[in-house]
Amino acid sequence: MSTRAKRPALDRRPSNDRMFVKRGAVALAVVLVASGCAGGSPSTPASDGGKQKVSFLVFPSPNLPESYWKSQVDLVTKAHPNLEVELVAAPSESERNDYAKQLAASGQLPDVQIGMQDLTALEPSLAAWTEQELKDFLCPTCGAVNGKVVQLPANTQTIPNVFYNKKLFAKAGIAAPPKTYAELLATADKLKAAGITPFVSGGAFVTSQPWTAALATDLYAKAPDWMSRRRKGEVRFATSPEMKAATQKFADLAAKGYLDKRQIGQDYPKTQEAFLSGKGAMYPMGSWFAAAADASDMKADIGVFAWPGDDGNLRLPAFTGGGLSVSATAANMAAAKEFALAFQLTKENLDASVKADALFPAIKGYTPPSDTGPVFKSVYELWQQALDRQATVPPFGWEAGDAAMLPGMQGKFWSAAQDLVSGKKNVDQVLSFLDTEWEKSG
Amino acid sequence: MAVGTTERRPGHAGAAVRGSRARRRRWPGLWHFLTFAAPGTLVYLCLVLAPIVLSVGYSLTNQALLRPRTEFVGLRNYELLLRDETFLNSLRVTTILTLIVVIVPNVLGVAIAALLDRRGWLYNALRSVFFTPMVISSVVISVIWTRILADDGPINQALRALGVREPPGWLSDPDIALYSLASIVCWQMLGFCVVVYLAGLQGVPQELAEAAAIDGAGPVRRFLHVTWPLLAPALTINTVVLLISAFKLFDHVKVITNGGPGTGTTASVAFVVLQEGFVENRIGYASAEAVVMLIVIAALSVITLRILQRREVQL
Numbered sequence: 001m002s003t004r005a006k007r008p009a010l011d012r013r014p015s016n017d018r019m020f021v022k023r024g025a026v027a028l029a030v031v032l033v034a035s036g037c038a039g040g041s042p043s044t045p046a047s048d049g050g051k052q053k054v055s056f057l058v059f060p061s062p063n064l065p066e067s068y069w070k071s072q073v074d075l076v077t078k079a080h081p082n083l084e085v086e087l088v089a090a091p092s093e094s095e096r097n098d099y100a101k102q103l104a105a106s107g108q109l110p111d112v113q114i115g116m117q118d119l120t121a122l123e124p125s126l127a128a129w130t131e132q133e134l135k136d137f138l139c140p141t142c143g144a145v146n147g148k149v150v151q152l153p154a155n156t157q158t159i160p161n162v163f164y165n166k167k168l169f170a171k172a173g174i175a176a177p178p179k180t181y182a183e184l185l186a187t188a189d190k191l192k193a194a195g196i197t198p199f200v201s202g203g204a205f206v207t208s209q210p211w212t213a214a215l216a217t218d219l220y221a222k223a224p225d226w227m228s229r230r231r232k233g234e235v236r237f238a239t240s241p242e243m244k245a246a247t248q249k250f251a252d253l254a255a256k257g258y259l260d261k262r263q264i265g266q267d268y269p270k271t272q273e274a275f276l277s278g279k280g281a282m283y284p285m286g287s288w289f290a291a292a293a294d295a296s297d298m299k300a301d302i303g304v305f306a307w308p309g310d311d312g313n314l315r316l317p318a319f320t321g322g323g324l325s326v327s328a329t330a331a332n333m334a335a336a337k338e339f340a341l342a343f344q345l346t347k348e349n350l351d352a353s354v355k356a357d358a359l360f361p362a363i364k365g366y367t368p369p370s371d372t373g374p375v376f377k378s379v380y381e382l383w384q385q386a387l388d389r390q391a392t393v394p395p396f397g398w399e400a401g402d403a404a405m406l407p408g409m410q411g412k413f414w415s416a417a418q419d420l421v422s423g424k425k426n427v428d429q430v431l432s433f434l435d436t437e438w439e440k441s442g
Numbered sequence: 443m444a445v446g447t448t449e450r451r452p453g454h455a456g457a458a459v460r461g462s463r464a465r466r467r468r469w470p471g472l473w474h475f476l477t478f479a480a481p482g483t484l485v486y487l488c489l490v491l492a493p494i495v496l497s498v499g500y501s502l503t504n505q506a507l508l509r510p511r512t513e514f515v516g517l518r519n520y521e522l523l524l525r526d527e528t529f530l531n532s533l534r535v536t537t538i539l540t541l542i543v544v545i546v547p548n549v550l551g552v553a554i555a556a557l558l559d560r561r562g563w564l565y566n567a568l569r570s571v572f573f574t575p576m577v578i579s580s581v582v583i584s585v586i587w588t589r590i591l592a593d594d595g596p597i598n599q600a601l602r603a604l605g606v607r608e609p610p611g612w613l614s615d616p617d618i619a620l621y622s623l624a625s626i627v628c629w630q631m632l633g634f635c636v637v638v639y640l641a642g643l644q645g646v647p648q649e650l651a652e653a654a655a656i657d658g659a660g661p662v663r664r665f666l667h668v669t670w671p672l673l674a675p676a677l678t679i680n681t682v683v684l685l686i687s688a689f690k691l692f693d694h695v696k697v698i699t700n701g702g703p704g705t706g707t708t709a710s711v712a713f714v715v716l717q718e719g720f721v722e723n724r725i726g727y728a729s730a731e732a733v734v735m736l737i738v739i740a741a742l743s744v745i746t747l748r749i750l751q752r753r754e755v756q757l
Contacts, residue, residue, distance in 0.1 A: 098721050105507035121508050121723050204702065262593050264703050265614025270592075408722030412705070419704035424616045433705060436527060441722065 051084040052335035055110035057100060061093040062269060063291055068356050075349050076342045083339050094268075097122075104327075111330040112340050115322050119145050119400055121407040126150035127326045127333065136345055138362040143321035143400035151400070154323025154344040155359040158316050158383050159395040160209040160284040163293065163375070166301045168196050168281040177305040180312040181217070181249070188258040191281045198258040200280030201421065202271030207264050208397060208417035209284035210307070211250040215396035216317040217309030218246035224393060227403055230438070237431040237438070247420070247427045254421040264418045287379045290358035294373025304378045306386070316386035317395030320362050406441035409434075494736065500729035507723045519730035529731055531706045532714040535620060536689060539710060542624040543631060543688035548680055550628075551635025552673065556665070558636065559643045569640065573633035580630065584697035587626045588613065616707045619699055623708050627694055631687065635680045642676030643669065671753070678750040682743055689739045692716060711735045 058069040066089060073085045088110045090096035097118045103109045104125040116122055123145040134140035134149060142153035164177060169187075172194040178184040188198035201207050219226055219242040226242070229235045237243055253259050260280075263271065275283040276296045283289070284307065293302045306316045324340040326333065343349055350361040354368045358376050360383060361368075368380060386392045394403060397413045405413065416434060419425040425433065501519055505512040523529050554572060558565050575583060589595055591612035601609035612622045646669050654664045692712040695701060701709035701717065709717070715735065719728030 101507055101723060102720055121506075124508055124510055204700070262608075262611040262614050265611060265619070265699075266593060408724075411721065415702055415705040418702055419616075422614070422616050422704055424704050424707070433527070440522075440526070440724075 050082065052082055052332050052338075053084050053086065054112055054330075054332065054336050054339045055086045055088055056339070057088045057090060057096070057103075057110040057113040059090040059093045059096040059115060063288070064093075064356055068352070072343065072349055072352055075346060075352070076339060079346060080338065080342050083335060083342075085339060107329070109327045109329070111327050111332070111336040112324055112343075113327070114324050116151060116325055117400070117410070118407050119143060119151055119321075119325075120402075120404060122325075123148065123150055125328055127328045127330065127337070129337075133337065133341060136364050138364055139320045142362075143403075145401040151321055151325040152323030152340060152344050153320050153362055155353070156318055156320045156362045156383065157287050157322065157359065157398075158318045158379065158386075158392075159286040159398050160213050160307065160317070161287060161289075161304050161379055161382060162213070162307055163275065163283040163285055163289060164303050164305065165275070165278060165281050165298070166303050167298075168278065169303075172196055172281070177303060178308055180308050181310045184308050185256075188253070188256070188282075192257060197260050197280040198282055199253070199260075200263070200271060200275040200283045201259045202263045202266040202274065203268050204411070204414035204418060205397075206268060206271045206285070207259075207421055208414045209286075210253055210259065211247065211417050211420070212317060212396045212398070213284055213307035214246040214249045215243070216393045217307060217315045218249065219243055220317070220393035220396065221309060221313075221315045227394070227396075227399060227405065231402075231406070237434040238428065244427060244431065247431060250417070251420045251427050254423070259421050261422050264421055287360065287383070288358045290373070290376040290379045291356055293375035294358075299373055299375055302375050304375065304382060306382060314386055314389055314391040315393050316383065316391055317398075318383065318386065318392040319395050319398050319400065321400040322359075406438060408441050409438060412437045497729040497732050497736075500726050501733050503726045504724075505726040505729075507720070507725055509723075512726070515726065519727050520734075522727070523730055523734060528706055528709070529711075529714060532709050532711045535706065535709055536691070536711045538620060539624050539627070539691060540685060540688040542621070543627050543691075544681055544684045546624075546628040547631045547635040547684060548677065550632055551680065552639050552670075552677075554632070554636050555639030555643055556669075559640060569636070572636045575630045576633040576637075578630075580693040581697055583626065583630050584694050588698050591622055613699060614703050616703055619703055620708050623694060623698055626698065627688065627691065631684060634683065638676045638680050639673060642673045646672045674750065674754040678747065678754065681746055681750060685742055685746055686739060689735070689742070711738075 056069075056073065058064075058066075060066045060069065066087070069087055069089075073087065077083050077085060090099045097116060100109065100113055100116055101118065101121060104122060109125055116126075119126075128148040128150055129152065131140070134152070137153050139153050141149060143149065143151050162177075168191065169175075169177075172190045174187055174190055178187045191198040199210065201209075219240075222242055223229075226235060226240070230237075235243075254261060263274070266274070272283075272285075272289065272292055274280060275285075276292070276298060278298075290304075293299055296302075306314055309315055323344050326336045326340055330336040345363060347366070350359075350363065350366055351369045353359045354361065354372060354376070358379065360380060368376075372380075383392075397405065397410055399405070404410075412434060416425070416430045419433075420427070420430055502514060502516060503512045504515050504519075558569055558572075590597055592598070593609075593611060593614065597612070598609040610618055613619050650668050650672075651664050654668050659667065689710075690712045691710045695708055695710050695713045696716075699708040701707070701713050706714075711731065712735065715728050715731045718724050718731060
């Protein structure tokens with residue numbers, strides 16, 4: 001017989017107090033384990049009053065506030081009343097990719113996202129688009145990852161153009177924008193002599209813009225497949241002569257004082273503000289800057305030219321992609337794709353994106369509205385010229401999909417640009433660093 | 443009493459009761475203990491111990507956030523760490539930050555506490571002033587200082603007004619940025635040190651100082667030979683708290699410099715761990731870095747505690 005059986009009645013049954021405490025402890029443990037240790041679950045499909053719910057990850061910014069995204073969505077839902085869209089805002093424009101990756105890793109990626117850049121990393125979490133779904137896009141295979149198109153190649157951006165302040169050019173006695181690299185250096189020299197900062201720079205990615213420009217004329221113009229060869233291990237940063245030459249040009253700009261190393265600590269909005277307030281004469285920047293320029297008081301005084309190479313031939317870095325992508329685990333895939341395609345193909349949406357973000361929609365048969373600002377018109381015209389002359393090249397650091405650097409390398413490239421401008425590292429050290437980081441990323 | 447009680451119980455039931463009572467004596471209030479300790483223990487298990495164990499596990503794999511397959515790689519991540527320029531640089535940055543953040547607030551803290559160890563509304567107000575940065579969010583502090591130290595911020599504008607043509611690039615010059623960052627952290631932690639030292643000063647018996655004064659000791663000697671030894675527990679607390687805070691510094695770095703300017707100029711170990719894990723998707727590798735960071739912090743804390751506790755005086 002067990003000891004338990006021999007116990008007197010009172011001892012066999014715990015008191016009410018103890019029973020309560022025991023049960024309470026067990027219940028509390030279960031609740032804590034369930035709530036504290038359980039992971040999150042993805043959003044569930046929902047149909048409310050016949051409407052299909054779709055969540056949409058956007059990135060509010062000074063140029064694209066939440067009201068812009070809301071009005072863009074309203075345009076779609078007006079034409080597609082069966083859709084109900086919930087906006088999910090990323091913490092910031094620059095952190096939208098990291099945020100999306102974290103959401104994807106935790107199974108919470110919204111049904112639709114816009115402007116994802118790290119497609120290689122996100123590819124397993126994104127749904128592929130079919131040939132039929134891509135029939136209206138000008139470059140249906142742009143940004144493909146392992147042959148799969150996971151992001152609508154909805155618009156083109158040229159990165160960088162050189163925006164310049166016509167008044168400051170005139171003040172320094174410069175009659176026309178430079179056409180060759182030697183003329184660009186002479187222009188910068190005249191500006192510096194006149195006490196004007198030649199190039200506005202700042203932060204991480206803005207600092208790297210002249211480097212991307214030099215790589216367009218000196219590397220991609222000669223070796224357009226350089227990045228795919230780097231991915232195969234056939235070339236390296238440190239041993240590629242074209243890479244070294246372009247990087248040296250960029251480092252020399254800083255060494256000559258044409259780039260102000262004191263500006264590398266300022267953020268992107270302040271950098272834009274610096275150019276728009278006349279604190280520098282030239283601003284190498286993506287075509288999207290045209291929207292802010294046209295919204296400013298000095299829009300009539302801003303001109304644009306392509307970063308010139310040694311031979312003076314036009315080379316314009318251009319990237320097509322940046323559109324909407326759909327989560328592979330979207331609760332309602334059909335509704336998510338319907339929304340994404342409608343968002344990218346509705347004329348009113350495209351017109352709004354042209355005006356607010358200076359995008360060049362890469363949609364068959366689309367032409368921008370006629371009432372855009374003068375800076376947008378100049379940038380768009382420059383792109384058209386490059387297209388006519390087949391003079392577009394990939395923008396180094398901004399390529400997408402299989403043509404892009406490995407995940408995580410873009411940030412290293414930007415930081416390395418700061419090292420060159422500050423003089424912390426020389427060209428050889430920076431290129432060697434990029435090779436080392438590349439091996440780690442692989 | 444227990445023996446007597448058992449003897450009064452009839453038959454073989456007595457043995458069972460004896461056993462039960464004995465168990466209760468060995469585990470007094472076990473269920474009550476479990477009830478009160480369970481919530482904290484479970485939270486600790488779920489939020490501290492389990493992640494540590496998981497991190498050690500992940501550090502032996504090539505896990506990536508979005509990669510479907512994870513493979514066991516043994517100690518390869520740790521081998522790579524030893525050759526990783528970014529990680530080794532972050533250790534160097536963190537060591538410099540830690541040294542500054544442990545020494546400066548301690549030195550200034552004890553000096554300010556000695557000055558504030560008086561009665562009166564002014565001293566009470568000043569204590570609050572020094573402690574205020576400590577209760578403000580690090581992110582808010584960082585944003586404020588980023589504005590103050592900007593090239594066109596108030597400090598450089600003042601310097602220009604004083605005739606300095608090229609004032610320092612506090613956050614953009616790679617040679618200065620780390621020290622600017624360390625200064626901000628010191629400024630924020632100073633209030634904590636002051637309060638702990640003030641508490642320590644108020645525990646120093648007045649008679650000892652008076653006796654030393656009678657023996658002819660001046661203010662400096664009284665401080666060095668009477669007060670300072672009795673402040674040893676406060677020094678221990680401050681040093682260990684500052685050491686741990688400095689070693690896991692992330693929020694200031696993220697907001698003020700984002701690890702820059704350039705590659706890793708101000709990137710602390712904690713910053714690099716989060717970059718590797720959540721930006722570059724290498725969870726396995728980041729976990730190895732986190733495990734190394736944990737070991738270093740634990741070892742430094744234990745060593746510091748041992749050394750400083752030896753100095754402590756029992757009154």
